[in-house]
Amino acid sequence: MSSLDIRNLEIHVEGKPIVKDFTLNVPKGEVHALMGPNGSGKSTLAKALAGHEDYQIVAGEASLNGQNILKMEVDEIARAGLFMAFQYPSEIPGVSIANFIRAALTARLADNEELDAARYYRRLYEKMDLLKIDRKFTARSVNEGFSGGEKKRCEILQMAMLQPHFAIMDETDSGLDIDALKIVSHGVNTMRGPDLGILLITHYQRLLDYIVPDKVHVMWDGRIVRSGGKELALELEEKGYDWVKEEVAVV
Amino acid sequence: MPATIEQETTNHSIDFDREVGNFKYKEDYSYDAGTGLNEDTVRYISGVKDEDEWILNFRLKALKVFESKPTPTHWASKDLESIDYSKIRYYLSKGQQPSRSWDEVPDDVKETFERLGIPEQERKFLAGVEAQFDSEAAYSNMKARLAEEGVIFVGSTEGLKEHPEIFRKFFGKVIPTGDNKFSALNSAVFSGGSFIYVPPGVHVKQPLQAYFRINAENFGQFERTLIIADEGAEVTYMEGCTAPKFETTTLHSAVVELVALKGARIQYITVQNWSENVFNLVTKRGMAMEDATIKWIDCNIGSRLTMKYPGVILKGRRARGEVLSIALANNGQHQDTGAKMIHAADDTTSNIIAKSISVGQGRSTYRGLVQIPKHLKNCKNNTECDALLINTNSRTDTYPAINVRGNRNSVQHEASVSKVSTEQIFYMQQRGLSEAQAMSLAVNGFVNDLIREFPMEYSVELKRLIDLQMEGSVG
Numbered sequence: 001m002s003s004l005d006i007r008n009l010e011i012h013v014e015g016k017p018i019v020k021d022f023t024l025n026v027p028k029g030e031v032h033a034l035m036g037p038n039g040s041g042k043s044t045l046a047k048a049l050a051g052h053e054d055y056q057i058v059a060g061e062a063s064l065n066g067q068n069i070l071k072m073e074v075d076e077i078a079r080a081g082l083f084m085a086f087q088y089p090s091e092i093p094g095v096s097i098a099n100f101i102r103a104a105l106t107a108r109l110a111d112n113e114e115l116d117a118a119r120y121y122r123r124l125y126e127k128m129d130l131l132k133i134d135r136k137f138t139a140r141s142v143n144e145g146f147s148g149g150e151k152k153r154c155e156i157l158q159m160a161m162l163q164p165h166f167a168i169m170d171e172t173d174s175g176l177d178i179d180a181l182k183i184v185s186h187g188v189n190t191m192r193g194p195d196l197g198i199l200l201i202t203h204y205q206r207l208l209d210y211i212v213p214d215k216v217h218v219m220w221d222g223r224i225v226r227s228g229g230k231e232l233a234l235e236l237e238e239k240g241y242d243w244v245k246e247e248v249a250v251v
Numbered sequence: 252m253p254a255t256i257e258q259e260t261t262n263h264s265i266d267f268d269r270e271v272g273n274f275k276y277k278e279d280y281s282y283d284a285g286t287g288l289n290e291d292t293v294r295y296i297s298g299v300k301d302e303d304e305w306i307l308n309f310r311l312k313a314l315k316v317f318e319s320k321p322t323p324t325h326w327a328s329k330d331l332e333s334i335d336y337s338k339i340r341y342y343l344s345k346g347q348q349p350s351r352s353w354d355e356v357p358d359d360v361k362e363t364f365e366r367l368g369i370p371e372q373e374r375k376f377l378a379g380v381e382a383q384f385d386s387e388a389a390y391s392n393m394k395a396r397l398a399e400e401g402v403i404f405v406g407s408t409e410g411l412k413e414h415p416e417i418f419r420k421f422f423g424k425v426i427p428t429g430d431n432k433f434s435a436l437n438s439a440v441f442s443g444g445s446f447i448y449v450p451p452g453v454h455v456k457q458p459l460q461a462y463f464r465i466n467a468e469n470f471g472q473f474e475r476t477l478i479i480a481d482e483g484a485e486v487t488y489m490e491g492c493t494a495p496k497f498e499t500t501t502l503h504s505a506v507v508e509l510v511a512l513k514g515a516r517i518q519y520i521t522v523q524n525w526s527e528n529v530f531n532l533v534t535k536r537g538m539a540m541e542d543a544t545i546k547w548i549d550c551n552i553g554s555r556l557t558m559k560y561p562g563v564i565l566k567g568r569r570a571r572g573e574v575l576s577i578a579l580a581n582n583g584q585h586q587d588t589g590a591k592m593i594h595a596a597d598d599t600t601s602n603i604i605a606k607s608i609s610v611g612q613g614r615s616t617y618r619g620l621v622q623i624p625k626h627l628k629n630c631k632n633n634t635e636c637d638a639l640l641i642n643t644n645s646r647t648d649t650y651p652a653i654n655v656r657g658n659r660n661s662v663q664h665e666a667s668v669s670k671v672s673t674e675q676i677f678y679m680q681q682r683g684l685s686e687a688q689a690m691s692l693a694v695n696g697f698v699n700d701l702i703r704e705f706p707m708e709y710s711v712e713l714k715r716l717i718d719l720q721m722e723g724s725v726g
Contacts, residue, residue, distance in 0.1 A: 050681050053673075074680035075689075083681075090678035093669075094696025103692055104682040141696065158682065 003027040004049075004082075004166050004197055009060035011041070011048045011222075018044045020222040022060070028165065029194040033208055033233060034201045036219035037241040042201045043087060045219075046170045050084045051077045064166060079108055081165030085155040085172050091143040097154065098124060098138035101161045108162075127160040131187045148175030156187045166197045173207035185210030205237035218244050279359070280385075284342035286469070290314065293439055296342045300408050300442070303415070313428045313438030320432040328585055330556050334530055339471040339502055341440045342386045347408050349381070349391040356382075360389045367493065369462050376708060378457035379404045383474060384464050386442040393459070401450040404459050407475045410446025417448050421479055425508040425538045425564065433532040433558075437473045437506040444474030444505065449484035449515075458487040458520070458706065463503075465494035465529070471502040478508070480515035480543075489520040489709065496526040500555070503529055509537030509545055513567065516544045520709055524716055525554035527583055533559045536591070539599075541567030548705055549576040551586050552716050560618060562591030565599035565630075572601040575705075577698050577713070580613030580645075581720055589618035589650075594630045594660075605636040606698050609645035610720065617649045617666075625656035632661075638668045639697045641690060669697075691721040 004026045011019035019041040026032045036042055048055035049062055051074035062069050069077045092100065101124065106115050128135055131153045143151050152172055159167055169188070173181055188198070188211050200211060208216070208230065216232040217224045220241075225248050226232060236244070284295045293314050297307040322331050350356045353370050364370060364382050373380040379393030381404070388406035397404070403414060410418050428438040445461045465472050480486050494501055503525065511517045517537060525531055531554040537545035547561035563572025574590035592601035607615035617636045632655075638647035647668060655662050671693045679689035694717050695702075702710045 050677075052677055073686075074677060075683055075685050078681050078683040086678065086681075090672070090675045092675060092679065092693065092696055094699035095692055100679075100682070100692070103684060103688065107683040107685065107688060162682065 003065070004199065005061075005063045006049070007061045009045070009048075009062060010058050011044055012056045012058050013044060013054065017058075018222055019048070022223050024199075024217065024224060026166070026197045026199055028065075028197045030214040031192065031198040031200060031211060033213040033216045034199055034219055035203065035216060035233060035236060037203070040219045041222040042219055043170055046084055046168045046199075046201060049077075049168060050074060050082065075107070083159050083162055083164035083167045085152075085159060085167060085169040087170040087172075087174065089143045089151050089155055091141070093141050093144055095142050096139050097142055097157070100142045101158055104158070104162060124161060127157055130160070130190060131157055132183050133157060149177065149180035152176055152184055153180065153187075156184055160187060160191060165195065166199075168199045168201065170201045171203070172200070173202055173204065181207065182210060205233045208233045220244055220248055279345070280343045280467075281346060282342065282344045282386075284340065286340050287337045288314075288339070288341055288440070292341050296440055296442060299342070299344075300347055300411075302411065305419075306411060309423070309428075310439050310441075313435050316429045317432060317435035317439055320429070320435060323432060327558060328556055328587060330585065331530075331532075334500065334502060338469055338499075340467065340469050341471050341473070342442055343467050343470060344385060344387040344442075345389070347387055349388040349406055349409070351390075351392050353390060356390050360384045363464060363466065364390070364462065367462065367464070367491075369460075372460070372708075376457060377460045378455055379459040381406060381445050381459075381461040382464070383443045383461065383472075385466055385470060385472065388443055394457075397455060400453050402453060402455060403446065403448040405446050407444040407446050407477065408442065410477070414446065414448065417479065418446060418477065421508065421510050422477055423508075425510060425536050426506055426534050430534060433504045434506050434534040437475060437504050437534070440471070441473045441475035441506065443472070444476040444507075445478070445488070446476070447478040447486065447488065449480045449486045451481040452483045453481075454485040455487070458489045460489045460491070463490065463492040465492075465501055465503065468497045469499050469501070471504065474505045476505065476507040477510075478517060478519070479510045480512060480517050482512045483514040484512075485516040487518040487520065487706070489522070489706075491522050491524070493524050494526045494529055497528050499528065501526075501529045503531045503533070503554075505533045505535075507533070507535040511537060511539045511543035511545050511570075513540050514542045515540075516546075518546045518548065519561075520548040520706065522550045522552075522709055522712055522716070523554065523557070524552050525557075527553060527555050527581075529554045531557040531559065533557075535559065535561040536564065537562070537572070538564045538566055539570035539572055541596075542569045543567060544571040544573070546573040547575070547590070548709070549574065549588065550709075550713055550716075551576070551578040551588055552713075552720060554584065554586075556585045556587065558587045560589045560591050560620070562593065562620075563601065564593045564595055565601060566595045568596045569598045569600075570596060571599070574603045574605070575701055576603075576605045577701060578605075578607040578615050579694075579717060579720055580607070580609050580615040582611040582613055585614045585616070587616040587618060589616075589620075591620040592622070592632055593620075594623040594627055594632070597627050598629045599627075600630070601632045603632070603634040603636070604701055606639070606701055607636075607647060608639045608641065608694050608697065609647050610641045612642075612644050612646070614646040614648075616647070617651065619651045619653075621651075621653045621655065621662065623655045623657070623660045623662070627657065628659035630660040632663070634662075634664045636666045637697070639694065640668065640670045641694070687722045691718045694721060
């Protein structure tokens with residue numbers, strides 16, 4: 001089965017349950033938005049799925065294209081096709097963007113394979129043009145001294161170069177002005193297609209005007225409390241998260 | 252067009268694996284000074300080389316100095332006490348005359364250097380090669396064109412014999428016998444190393460390379476290198492070294508003296524990759540006369556304990572000295588390295604950039620000395636030392652000694668310590684890199700701006716060595 005499939009997941013951070021009984025299926029080719037207020041567990045879910053050691057998965061299942069990812073190392077999950085666009089990407093001093101992405105691509109090759117340098121740069125420049133990133137950036141150290149918007153564009157650039165099966169985008173819209181938001185969204189939309197599934201994590205409807213989701217899920221206190229079409233996001237925008245809170249209380 | 256494309260295509264031609272350094276052949280020596288050190292050992296070495304009286308006397312005097320000097324454990328590592336001088340073999344060779352062609356080199360020695368890739372590199376980018384196997388050079392050759400221009404590039408044994416008038420004039424002048432205990436030891440039992448003389452105005456465009464190989468157990472290698480660049484001459488010298496992994500300790504104690512006469516330039520590059528049983532106690536110093544430049548590029552990877560502080564005596568006006576150094580200390584290793592800049596004339600400039608990486612329980616120490624006396628003016632020094640710690644139990648220390656007198660000189664000193672964070676590693680692993688690859692990349696990033704200053708062949712080699720070290724360090 002070609003999808004990201006999460007069933008009854010429970011995630012603890014420092015012994016405390018943050019995500020509880022979380023179930024979600026995102027088929028390949030679809031974009032799902034995961035919305036919810038701060039502290040609802042969205043970023044915890046993202047990091048746990050990527051394999052971060054500080055996030056303990058104590059119950060449930062998670063698989064990518066039918067492959068159980070819960071017992072895999074961070075880099076194995078990544079090479080299996082899961083990409084995470086970070087909310088706060090790390091800086092790596094002295095490592096240029098071009099070398100970093102090249103190393104990441106090389107890590108996916110068999111021992112006897114080599115990356116064609118000329119072709120690599122052609123592709124890199126093509127994606128940089130798409131994301132309106134100045135070509136001089138290839139020589140800049142990864143995320144070092146970047147503005148918030150530059151960091152996010154650099155994340156999308158890596159996503160475009162690594163061509164994952166599945167991307168979790170953790171608050172990619174935060175810190176972006178409207179122009180950068182349009183550029184990033186355009187980049188993501190260009191990648192959309194039958195081979196890529198995306199889970200968009202966001203607080204705000206704003207991003208969803210540009211990257212229109214197939215489904216919207218609302219997360220509250222560690223679990224999904226509402227799911228619906230893209231109109232759900234508009235409803236949320238209008239009524240605020242308190243509305244969800246009240247509904248949950250009623251149930 | 253980014254330079255990286257070019258780099259990638261060039262890489263393959265000189266890509267070779269230093270992990271192959273861990274092998275050895277049967278020992279079969281024609282000359283063996285036996286175990287332990289006394290006057291007879293010194294006389295044996297001198298006799299085998301058929302040396303002049305003055306050299307023998309120089310050696311014997313040095314032996315006395317060595318014996319009288321205490322082990323410097325009052326400031327250096329206590330580990331020095333574990334060297335048992337009576338168990339070391341001081342001279343082993345198959346003969347004193349190096350071959351001029353690889354075909355004439357004994358098969359096992361030739362195979363050793365072939366496995367290390369030396370003949371291949373010689374064909375590709377070197378102007379001359381000397382390959383030392385234990386105590387003597389087994390091979391020494393230089394492009395004919397350079398010989399026609401008057402360039403001399405031979406082993407120290409041959410240099411003393413064939414060119415005593417130049418050799419004697421500069422020998423022991425930059426580093427006196429009594430400089431330290433290990434320079435005295437070297438002065439007593441030295442053998443091998445390179446003797447280079449570049450005549451006035453001659454620019455040796457391709458590097459000259461020496462490769463030092465320890466093959467025998469319980470052995471001490473004591474090469475002695477003397478490089479003289481006459482007025483306006485230029486030369487780049489590179490040295491590499493390996494040894495197999497033995498159970499017992501091995502000692503490498505070289506003395507390297509550089510003399511850059513008026514307007515000359517010497518660049519000396521070391522990429523050391525000793526196995527972890529080697530004590531590497533080396534004294535390296537250059538003297539730069541008016542308008543001359545001496546640049547040390549010093550990369551220390553491997554060894555059990557390295558103590559090495561390349562220095563420049565800035566003796567003529569406007570002389571310039573530079574030390575760029577990288578040290579990587581892995582588990583069980585201590586890299587005690589640094590630089591010395593002795594300003595002795597007006598308008599002299601020195602620059603020290605030292606980067607160290609400590610992995611696991613590895614320990615790196617920066618020890619520096621910058622001296623600018625009161626009577627000088629317009630002298631400048633810049634010192635930067637940066638340490639990177641990979642694990643929580645890694646260790647680094649910095650001991651910068653800056654003695655600057657007077658108020659007409661300027662000194663800058665910067666130091667930093669940084670750590671590779673788990674979030675950085677997570678980020679890189681999320682892109683598909685293994686933990687070891689992620690750490691390698693972080694380390695390469697840390698040294699990157701410095702490596703850019705290195706000749707291409709050596710920056711590639713160094714990056715490979717760092718990768719190998721990091722691979723082995725991740726549990």
